[in-house]
Amino acid sequence: MRHIFTLLKKDLLLEIRQQYSFYGILLYIGATIFVLYNALEEPDSKVWNGLFWVIQLFICINAVAKSFLQESRGRMLYFYSIASPADFVLAKLIFNSVLMLVMSLLSLLLFTLFLGNPMQKAGEFIGLVLLGGWSLSLVFTFLAAIAAKAQQNAAIMAVLGFPIIIPQLLLLMRLSSAAFAPLLTIPLSSVLLLIALDAMIVLMAIILFPFLWKD
Amino acid sequence: MYKSWWKIAAVLLLIYTVIAGFLGPVPKLQLLGETIRNLYFHVCMWFAMMILFTVSVVNAIRYLRGFQLKYDIYSRHYAIMAIVLGILGYSTGAIWAAFTWADPNSSILDNFKTIARDPKLIGAAIALLVYFAYLILRDSIQDIDKKARISAVYNIFAYAILFPSIWILPRILPSLHPGNEDNPALDVKNDISGNMRIVFYPAVIGWTLLAVWITTLKIRLTLLKEKKMMP
Numbered sequence: 001m002r003h004i005f006t007l008l009k010k011d012l013l014l015e016i017r018q019q020y021s022f023y024g025i026l027l028y029i030g031a032t033i034f035v036l037y038n039a040l041e042e043p044d045s046k047v048w049n050g051l052f053w054v055i056q057l058f059i060c061i062n063a064v065a066k067s068f069l070q071e072s073r074g075r076m077l078y079f080y081s082i083a084s085p086a087d088f089v090l091a092k093l094i095f096n097s098v099l100m101l102v103m104s105l106l107s108l109l110l111f112t113l114f115l116g117n118p119m120q121k122a123g124e125f126i127g128l129v130l131l132g133g134w135s136l137s138l139v140f141t142f143l144a145a146i147a148a149k150a151q152q153n154a155a156i157m158a159v160l161g162f163p164i165i166i167p168q169l170l171l172l173m174r175l176s177s178a179a180f181a182p183l184l185t186i187p188l189s190s191v192l193l194l195i196a197l198d199a200m201i202v203l204m205a206i207i208l209f210p211f212l213w214k215d
Numbered sequence: 216m217y218k219s220w221w222k223i224a225a226v227l228l229l230i231y232t233v234i235a236g237f238l239g240p241v242p243k244l245q246l247l248g249e250t251i252r253n254l255y256f257h258v259c260m261w262f263a264m265m266i267l268f269t270v271s272v273v274n275a276i277r278y279l280r281g282f283q284l285k286y287d288i289y290s291r292h293y294a295i296m297a298i299v300l301g302i303l304g305y306s307t308g309a310i311w312a313a314f315t316w317a318d319p320n321s322s323i324l325d326n327f328k329t330i331a332r333d334p335k336l337i338g339a340a341i342a343l344l345v346y347f348a349y350l351i352l353r354d355s356i357q358d359i360d361k362k363a364r365i366s367a368v369y370n371i372f373a374y375a376i377l378f379p380s381i382w383i384l385p386r387i388l389p390s391l392h393p394g395n396e397d398n399p400a401l402d403v404k405n406d407i408s409g410n411m412r413i414v415f416y417p418a419v420i421g422w423t424l425l426a427v428w429i430t431t432l433k434i435r436l437t438l439l440k441e442k443k444m445m446p
Contacts, residue, residue, distance in 0.1 A: 142372060149365050150356050159351055163344035164373055166337070167380030193383060197376070204375050208368045211279050 003083050007091035014070075015099075021070075025063045029107050032058070037114040045118035045180040052111055053132070053173055057165065059103050060136040064096050065157055067141060068148035080213065089145070089209040093202060096137045104133030118180050125179040128186075131194060132172045138201045139165055142209075149212050168197060222428055228421030235414045242410075246315055253311045255414055259422040260304035261339070265378075266423050267297035267430070268342070272374045275367035287363035288437050290370060291353065294346050296430045300422075301343045308336075338381040345373045 015022055032055055043051065071079070079088055108129050112119070119125045140161055147157045171190055178184040236255040244251060271293035278286035317326045330336070352369055356362040 139376070146352070146365060146369055146372075149361070150352060156352065156355060160348045160369065160373075163341050163348060164376050166341050167376075167384055170337070170384065197379070200375065200379070204372050208372055211364055211368050 003087040004091045004094070007079075007083060007088060008095055011067075011091065011095040021066055025059065025103060026106070028062050029055075029059055029103065029110060033107065033110045033114055040115075042116050046177070048111070048115060048118050049173055049176055049180065051115075052108075053169055053176075055107060055111075056104060056129075056132060056136060057162075057169065059107060060100055060133070060140050061154060061158055061161070063099055063103055064137055064140040064144050065147070065154040066144075067092055067096055068144045069154075071148070076213070085210040085213050086206045088213070089142075089205050090202075092145075093138060093141050093205060096141045097134050100133040100137035101130055104129050120182045121179045121186075124186055125176060128172065128176050128179060128191075131191065132168075132176075135168050135172075135194060135198050135201075136165065138198055138205070139168070142201065142205045145205075145209060145212055168194065221424055225421055225424035225428055228417045229425060232414060232418040232421050236418065239414055240410050248314075250311055250314045251411075253307060254411065255418040257304060257307035257311055258415070259418045260300050260307060262419045263423040263426050264297045264300040264304060264342070267293050267300060267426055268346070268374065270427075271297060272370055275370040278363060278367045279371075282360070282364070284359065284363060284441075285438070287367065288434055288441075290367065291350075292430050292433045292437065294349060294370070296426050296433075298343060298346050298350075300426055301339060304339065334384050338384055342377060342381065345377055349373065 036051060036055070040047070105126075108126065140157065143157050143161045143164075146160065147154070150156065171194055175186055175190055175194075178186045232255055236252055241249070241251050271290045274286045274290035274293060277283075278290060312330055316330055318329075349366060349369055353362055353366045356365060
């Protein structure tokens with residue numbers, strides 16, 4: 001537990017020391033949404049919903065991709081000697097989750113500012129956005145580990161990740177369209193399903209990461 | 216000879232499938248008509264595909280347990296064969312859909328647009344995309360051991376997310392495809408009449424055995440090539 005905390009602190013410190021990457025993602029969010037704002041005015045809720053989740057997907061890839069790529073070979077070797085793989089991957093998962101939650105909320109704010117607010121149930125939708133951001137960050141964190149080991153750039157992450165994430169995105173889009181309609185209720189079973197999937201992803205990451213990390 | 220009994224069984228079962236499949240009695244249903252015989256081909260492709268993907272994952276796990284390259288080769292070839300079966304499943308499905316779902320009054324493109332939205336088709340497309348990505352990932356890594364290890368990890372991770380969602384998605388989204396209520400493909404007990412079941416089960420086994428046979432041949436060829444390279 002203490003190890004995880006220390007590793008988290010290290011990631012946070014790195015983020016604070018090298019702020020360019022954090023601001024880079026912020027700029028990415030702002031620029032993308034501004035382009036959308038210029039491309040279409042006042043989209044209806046269906047288009048809004050689709051665009052929102054696709055943008056979330058791209059933000060996630062950009063925010064998470066660097067998490068393993070930034071670690072150099074020597075540094076990985078150092079971590080290898082002082083921490084267990086489960087602690088290491090859990091620290092990364094937690095850090096990226098928090099990062100993605102912040103980014104999701106920010107992009108939601110910008111979306112409502114620029115593209116209008118179709119939300120009928122704001123509270124529920126914000127909850128869904130957080131859940132969605134969390135799911136995306138978990139899947140892509142693990143894929144970032146794979147891509148980093150394969151010595152590939154973020155492009156291979158998209159190739160590996162898009163097919164896997166489609167089911168969750170479909171579920172999220174369906175759930176959030178319920179949040180846009182005043183009469184529909186959000187089915188609790190689907191939300192629980194998403195949470196169960198997330199738990200399974202964390203479990204798979206802990207089981208499989210040790211194989212990735214030793215060379 | 217004693218080891219090839221299952222190959223003989225595969226041939227016999229497939230001969231039986233084709234003969235009984237085209238000549239045997241089938242229920243006369245509206246809309247479906249004689250296209251119902253496609254069940255012995257189309258559905259079997261998906262069954263065989265899922266079985267072969269599972270075999271591929273099992274071999275990936277076996278590789279990670281002992282790091283023997285043999286299992287990595289197994290895993291790859293089973294995945295490729297499963298992709299071929301998936302493509303065959305799509306083509307037989309397309310023929311079937313052309314006679315049943317397609318609206319003859321609208322254009323091919325419009326029909327495609329509506330049919331492709333079906334959750335079962337999406338699920339199958341995801342499965343194929345994931346394994347295409349698996350092949351791309353493999354080819355992007357040079358080092359043989361690293362390639363085997365990383366692709367085995369991706370194989371297991373993708374499979375673990377993919378298959379629950381393939382089984383769950385169709386229950387949540389609306390669909391035209393048979394077996395809507397609580398089953399991802401079809402409800403064998405209720406959707407298929409007894410006459411058809413005695414052809415359907417052997418057909419599934421026959422097609423799967425044929426696919427395994429093709430794969431073992433390819434595996435043998437690859438292993439021989441490896442041996443030649445590393446004497």
